[in-house]
Amino acid sequence: MNTDTIRRACRRTGLFTTLMLATLTLVACASAPLPPTESLNGARDTIASAEQAEARRYAGAELEEANRQLAEADKAVADERMTDADRLAKQARVAAELAMARTEAAKAAAINRELERDAEALDEEMQRLGDQQ
Amino acid sequence: MNRKATAAVVLSSVLLTACAMSPTSPDGSEDVRTRLTTLQQNPEMKTHARTELRDAEAAVQLAEQPLADNEAALADYRVYMADRMVEIARAKGQTRLLESERERLGEQRDAARLAARTREADRAHAEAERARGSQADAAALSAREAEEMQRRIDDLEAEATERGLVLTLGDVLFATGSAQIQGGTNQNLEKLVTFLDQYPDRQVLIEGHTDNVGSAMFNETLSRQRAESVRRFLTDRRINSDRLTVSGFGFDRPIASNDSAMGRQQNRRVEVIIENRE
The missing domain is CATH 3.30.1330.60 (OmpA-like domain)
Structure with missing residues (x-):
């Protein structure tokens, strides 16, 4: 009966130790966080896509902004401010997405202007043909 | 029993007051909300940027959530994200609107081109027909006339x-x-x-x-x-x-x-x- 009580106590102590260890590990992880690789890569990829889409020409300021945010994110990583780094990386990404969206809009507008000019030229041509008749 | 109810009412009142008196939405979120509302009220945008507007709405709602004073960085982050999402929705909506107009413009141009060509072809055809017709008519007429006269002679x-x-x-x-x-x-x-x-x-x-x-x-x-x-x-x-x-x-x-x-x-x-x- 007494032996039984001791064994139980030992088991409890083991469980307690395990829990303590786990908690310590988690605390260790929180105090030395990893850089937000995923966010940073996402930002870099999106900026690259925007550049590919000629964002420098059509949305230069927005692309500039994205690059600035990415630079800030890199600085935060160096300073081990990983939460800031993650946010800045996400800001860089969304800024690059905006640069891309505005680039697409500007390109679409240019194409439409071209089409309108074409149609007008054709209309004028028609008018001339009509007058000749 | 009665006391318990009173306590509950008082507690709820306190909680409600706390909510109403809680810190207001972060700076800048109001401006983003205004811009998003304008876009949401634009039927063209509603048609052409449905998904983007929904995402922006979620981002703006998040940005509007009141935060403690020591979370100013998070508030700024959320407002920044919401602001860009709204502008992305606007740009994408514009692009799609332009694209749909382009279809119409293209159709218009094609129609004009077709009309021009048809007209040209019609005219050429009519001219050829007319030339052929008048020649034939003249020839037929003179031939008929000559024949007739010869018969009479x-x-x-x-x-x-x-x-x-x-x-x-x-x-x-x-x-x-x-x-x-x-x-x-x-x-x-x-x-x-x-x-x-x-x-x-x-x-x-x-x-x-x-x-x-x-x-x-x-x-x-x-x-x-x-x-x-x-x-x-x-x-x-x-x-x-x-x-x-x-x-x-x-x-x-x-x-x-x-x-x-x-x-x-x-x-x-x-x-x-x-x-x-x-």
Whole structure:
């Protein structure tokens, strides 16, 4: 009966130790966080896509902004401010997405202007043909 | 029991007050909300940027959540994200709107182009048709006319000469020594009337001739009177007398020898010359 009580106590102590260890590990992880690789890569990829889409020409300021945010994110990583780094990386990404969206809009507008000019030229041509008749 | 209820009401009131008095939405979120609302109220944007507007709405709602003073960085982050999401929605909506307009513009241009081409083709076709038609018409008309005229000339038994069509009315038309046309009607004369009706612009010379029996004076008078008889016949059939010129040549222009009865008969004649059109 007494032996039984001791064994139980030992088991409890083991469980307690395990829990303590786990908690310590988690605390260790929180105090030395990893850089937000995923966010940073996402930002870099999106900026690259925007550049590919000629964002420098059509949305230069927005692309500039994205690059600035990415630079800030890199600085935060160096300073081990990983939460800031993650946010800045996400800001860089969304800024690059905006640069891309505005680039697409500007390109679409240019194409439409071209089409309108074409149609007008054709209309004028028609008018001339009509007058000749 | 009653006390418990009172406590609950008081507690709820306190909680509600706490909510109302809680810190307001972070700076900048209000401006983002205003811009998002404008986009959401634009039907074009609602059509062309549905997903992006939904994402932006979620981002703005997050940015609007009040935060403690020590979470200013998080608040700034959320507002920054919401702001960009709203602008992305606007840009994408604009792009899609432009693209849908482009389809219309393209269709418009294609339609204009097609119309231009159709018109050109139609015109070219019509011109060709017209040219072909008028040529054919003219050719057909002149061919028909020539054919018709030839038929009438054949009918008239006239002879085509340099002076025109010469129709010789033999002396059987008149009794000996008389200028009267025998029998009232004469088939050759009727055909002549028809022909002159058909070609009203032709001038006509009516020339009387005789054989050499009798004096020149007598024969000249007789030849003229016979020519006059023909003219009267024609004017009676409503041929305009202005078109008709009458002469009597007596025996000055024989076409055969007066030595034989046959020759003399040939010489006794009235010639109707239908002049060629100039």
